[in-house]
Amino acid sequence: MTPAATKAAPSEDRRAAGPAVTKPVSPWDIKKLRRDFPALHQKIHGKPLIYLDNAATTQKPRPVIDAVTRFYELDNANVHRAIYELGERATQAYEAARQKVAAFINVPDWHSIVFTRGATEAINLVAYAWGRYSLGPGDEILVTEMEHHSNLIPWQLAARDTGATLRYVPLKENGTLQIEALDDVLTARTKLVAVVHKSNVLGTVNPVREIVQRARELGALVLLDGAQSVPHFQVNVQELDCDFLAFSGHKMLGPTGVGVLYGRPELLESMEPFQGGGEMISMVSMEQATWNDIPWKFEAGTPNIAQAVGLGAAIDYLEKLGMDRIEDYMHQLTDYARGVLSQLQGLTLYGQDSNSSSAIAFNLEGVHPHDLSQLLDQEGIAVRAGHHCAQPLTHRLGVSATTRASLYVYNTPDEIDRLAEGIERVRTFLGV
Numbered sequence: 001m002t003p004a005a006t007k008a009a010p011s012e013d014r015r016a017a018g019p020a021v022t023k024p025v026s027p028w029d030i031k032k033l034r035r036d037f038p039a040l041h042q043k044i045h046g047k048p049l050i051y052l053d054n055a056a057t058t059q060k061p062r063p064v065i066d067a068v069t070r071f072y073e074l075d076n077a078n079v080h081r082a083i084y085e086l087g088e089r090a091t092q093a094y095e096a097a098r099q100k101v102a103a104f105i106n107v108p109d110w111h112s113i114v115f116t117r118g119a120t121e122a123i124n125l126v127a128y129a130w131g132r133y134s135l136g137p138g139d140e141i142l143v144t145e146m147e148h149h150s151n152l153i154p155w156q157l158a159a160r161d162t163g164a165t166l167r168y169v170p171l172k173e174n175g176t177l178q179i180e181a182l183d184d185v186l187t188a189r190t191k192l193v194a195v196v197h198k199s200n201v202l203g204t205v206n207p208v209r210e211i212v213q214r215a216r217e218l219g220a221l222v223l224l225d226g227a228q229s230v231p232h233f234q235v236n237v238q239e240l241d242c243d244f245l246a247f248s249g250h251k252m253l254g255p256t257g258v259g260v261l262y263g264r265p266e267l268l269e270s271m272e273p274f275q276g277g278g279e280m281i282s283m284v285s286m287e288q289a290t291w292n293d294i295p296w297k298f299e300a301g302t303p304n305i306a307q308a309v310g311l312g313a314a315i316d317y318l319e320k321l322g323m324d325r326i327e328d329y330m331h332q333l334t335d336y337a338r339g340v341l342s343q344l345q346g347l348t349l350y351g352q353d354s355n356s357s358s359a360i361a362f363n364l365e366g367v368h369p370h371d372l373s374q375l376l377d378q379e380g381i382a383v384r385a386g387h388h389c390a391q392p393l394t395h396r397l398g399v400s401a402t403t404r405a406s407l408y409v410y411n412t413p414d415e416i417d418r419l420a421e422g423i424e425r426v427r428t429f430l431g432v
């Protein structure tokens, strides 16, 4: 496959070659908002930090940092077990965060929200607690060519262990799914469709509503990898009608170490436990045990209590900004970035789709992405280089690696200009 890409017209002056690009204005006071993020106000190699690796993890606003600190300073105790004031406060804070998550993704029953370590653990939970007991030879698991390894390797392992077969929805040149291929790859043998909602490499948003409907008609379950969608727009579980949704707190302003698995309650009820230990049991004898109710059946051991509380604070912060406004601003900023970057000489942008946003993958001719990323770091600009944990997708693009700039609520058009200037300087410096 040739790169699903546009190649910029050669030009010494990046603004001279293409159409005028209008700078978007953020729907919030961005200077004020940026003051909430302490990590943004530092110099890297003597230059102000420009953080453009938000698909990997986002920076944390003061209210999230404060919520975690306050929990440790005032409410710290283990949850569910203690019959004293502090333990009750910790439990209350932890369970309140669960209810906030449920409301955020429009889930009516908070019992269907399981706290995990992140999206990866959430997907593995399903692959083990559902997959190992429900799949067998002749069954098929359908994934796509644009999956993050977190939504691919667990299914490769499940297929290996159960004799099931893994099938792929292929990609088009422009980095979107060949949805018409569903006619071939989604069949009565498909037991699960595991699909990324929004690509971490190209920012592509997949037509998951249609995929869910088609899967339903054939009796297959659908797991959505929402690691990149939940932080970027309103994800409404009731509207999507998916069976599972996995996402991570740290990609939506929350702390690391906490993530979420939504599961249809009757499915969670019917599933075997994922891990054994404290919390997840009801009655235990030397020989056997019975399980706790959902969601605690899936939360063996002491959970990441402070991190869940921090995730609750992150949700408050995002809701104050408004998910619709976040989606809108991310689209505008992405369009601006594409406009500016597409005018740079020798720069190839991948996966140009009008519906994609926030993540822009590119390559500078004659420069390895790792070198580009390292030289941009000297300018204080943090971008990621590599396969972005999506090797089949990178391979499909016909390259071994790309550089990726990924945006979030605190990024500005001026930072995009700095990125473009940085790339120009690298080009001049290396003489390519």
Ligand SMILES: Cc1ncc(COP(=O)(O)O)c(C=O)c1O
Residues within 6 Å of the ligand: 055, 056, 117, 118, 119, 120, 121, 148, 150, 151, 196, 198, 199, 200, 225, 227, 228, 248, 259, 389
């Ligand atoms: C699309 C997608 N899925 C899953 C993950 C895994 O998330 P985590 O490492 O937080 O478990 C990522 C992380 O980059 C991602 O972008």
